[in-house]
Amino acid sequence: MSSSSSVPDYLRDEKLTQETRDLISSLPSEKGWLVSQIYEFQGRWHTEALLQGILTCQKHFKAKDSDIILVTNPKSGTTWLKSLVFALINRHKFPVSSGDHPLLVTNPHLLVPFMEGVYYESPDFDFSLLPFPRLMNTHISHLSLPESVKSSSCQIVYCCRNPKDMFVSLWHFGKKLAPQETADYPLEKAVEAFCQGKFIAGPFWDHVLEYWYASLENPNKVLFVTYEELKKQTEVEVKRIAEFIGCGFTAEEEVSEIVKLCSFESLSRLEVNRQGKLPNGIETNAFFRKGEIGGWRDTLSESLADAIDRTTEEKFGGSGLKFSC
Ligand SMILES: Nc1ncnc2c1ncn2[C@@H]1O[C@H](COP(=O)(O)O)[C@@H](OP(=O)(O)O)[C@H]1O
Numbered sequence: 001m002s003s004s005s006s007v008p009d010y011l012r013d014e015k016l017t018q019e020t021r022d023l024i025s026s027l028p029s030e031k032g033w034l035v036s037q038i039y040e041f042q043g044r045w046h047t048e049a050l051l052q053g054i055l056t057c058q059k060h061f062k063a064k065d066s067d068i069i070l071v072t073n074p075k076s077g078t079t080w081l082k083s084l085v086f087a088l089i090n091r092h093k094f095p096v097s098s099g100d101h102p103l104l105v106t107n108p109h110l111l112v113p114f115m116e117g118v119y120y121e122s123p124d125f126d127f128s129l130l131p132f133p134r135l136m137n138t139h140i141s142h143l144s145l146p147e148s149v150k151s152s153s154c155q156i157v158y159c160c161r162n163p164k165d166m167f168v169s170l171w172h173f174g175k176k177l178a179p180q181e182t183a184d185y186p187l188e189k190a191v192e193a194f195c196q197g198k199f200i201a202g203p204f205w206d207h208v209l210e211y212w213y214a215s216l217e218n219p220n221k222v223l224f225v226t227y228e229e230l231k232k233q234t235e236v237e238v239k240r241i242a243e244f245i246g247c248g249f250t251a252e253e254e255v256s257e258i259v260k261l262c263s264f265e266s267l268s269r270l271e272v273n274r275q276g277k278l279p280n281g282i283e284t285n286a287f288f289r290k291g292e293i294g295g296w297r298d299t300l301s302e303s304l305a306d307a308i309d310r311t312t313e314e315k316f317g318g319s320g321l322k323f324s325c
């Protein structure tokens with residue numbers, strides 16, 4: 001974290017360039033939840049810090065054909081996907097059976113860099129120093145991806161989660177991130193902002209649809225996965241991801257060890273994911289809450305759930321995308 005404050009870096013605005021400050025002054029803005037204002041850039045809503053990270057990423061990131069980029073909306077299974085794909089691509093270098101796997105001693109967010117987060121923290125970060133094949137994650141929309149990500153043969157694994165669970169996960173995460181700022185922000189107002197799309201990284205649905213259509217248009221470039229299928233049939237989905245990124249399993253190989261290592265039960269019990277903070281100031285345990293499908297029922301009233309369902313029907317109608325919970 002950049003200073004002694006307990007507020008995580010992404011809620012601060014100290015590292016903005018003059019260029020970004022000038023741009024921000026011309027962007028539509030809305031009152032934020034954890035920060036005073038959020039801004040609309042290329043159709044999405046961002047905090048100043050994450051917008052700075054996105055702009056630097058657009059300017060400086062040069063994709064390589066061998067790159068693997070994990071894309072999610074926030075709270076849609078990023079931590080899980082990072083763990084699984086890290087374990088998959090490194091399974092010969094770091095066999096799970098050896099007992100000293102990096103995931104046992106390092107939080108997944110430190111093993112797989114968050115592109116716009118890293119660019120906000122360290123604008124000069126040299127991504128070319130990452131080990132081959134480079135594995136990174138982002139929440140950047142398809143429209144706003146750096147040009148080289150689209151023009152190169154790098155691959156994207158997109159993981160989406162049903163909007164009610166995603167929203168509820170974000171709601172609880174936000175309360176942990178900045179408890180004071182969330183104190184007088186009612187859940188009803190958050191649902192309304194979420195449905196209007198004027199919420200961090202929103203509109204949620206547009207993000208999903210962009211990658212959904214990209215995966216249909218170019219199935220070798222974008223693989224579309226859902227948190228729910230990953231949860232219901234983890235081995236099948238992990239094998240599908242492995243095939244897609246070109247490290248498929250042989251008939252003799254076991255996928256179950258990786259699945260077990262990366263399970264919610266296993267990762268959330270590790271000391272490294274229970275104690276301490278990431279360098280950006282976020283507590284490592286904030287990324288592990290319930291890890292379930294349908295947990296929204298504990299937080300959302302019927303009318304709030306209906307409001308999200310109506311938006312989903314409107315937005316996803318005709319796309320072929322459906323969520324059953
Ligand atoms: N290994 C794992 N398996 C399943 N879910 C996991 C997981 N690790 C984290 N999660 C869940 O994924 C959500 C966090 O998403 P992200 O990693 O994108 O920030 C949280 O959901 P809940 O808040 O519903 O429990 C968290 O509990």
Ligand SMILES: C[C@]12CC[C@@H]3c4ccc(OS(=O)(=O)O)cc4CC[C@H]3[C@@H]1CC[C@@H]2O
Pocket residue numbers: 010011031032033034035036038046047074075078117139174199200
């Ligand atoms: C992207 C992120 C999860 C969401 C975090 C977040 C949530 C809500 C916010 O409210 S508002 O002030 O924008 O209205 C702000 C944030 C900023 C940090 C976000 C986290 C960074 C990495 C996580 O995946």
